[in-house]
């Protein structure tokens with residue numbers, strides 16, 4: 290079965306997917322945006338998708354909630370929790386006191402809001418995923434006109450470790466120690482067999498209807 294997730298490699302979605310689905314039963318397919326996961330469920334390019342739904346600190350994942358609200362065909366097969374610990378990541382040689390801009394997924398920025406305000410890191414750039422923001426940080430010399438030595442990203446320790454030219458300036462920067470994201474395994478068609486028996490209408494779940 291083809292399973293899509295929000296990539297690239299190193300994203301929290303990727304970490305969750307590798308933890309639960311690294312078997313011969315599944316092939317794992319990274320997607321650049323959450324929106325593209327829903328599109329590819331529709332056109333049959335993937336059978337299943339892992340979708341981040343809500344976070345204990347920052348609430349609903351906007352792109353996911355919007356899509357689920359406007360559709361009737363999505364089915365939740367399973368729910369997963371991932372404990373999320375964020376790192377502040379920069380290019381090697383960067384000093385924390387020089388950081389003025391931070392890039393990450395909107396959710397990660399929201400989960401670290403107090404930390405960032407406290408450190409006077411005021412410029413925020415939204416990226417399609419934490420790993421996408423970090424890949425960009427590794428590859429470019431400037432972001433929004435600022436030298437890369439004034440820029441950082443927020444991502445997991447695993448993600449930071451994928452790039453030779455990046456360092457972790459600080460670990461566990463999320464505002465709440467207990468920071469958990471809920472993901473749903475979704476499809477848009479009825480599956481046969483044991484997974485099919487677990488079909489639930491998850492709109493209730495998401496919107497507390």
Ligand SMILES: O=C(O)C(=O)Cc1ccccc1
Pocket residue numbers: 295299300301302303341373394396397417418419420470
């Ligand atoms: O951007 C990612 O890495 C994701 O998988 C979405 C996300 C962002 C922040 C916390 C949990 C999931």
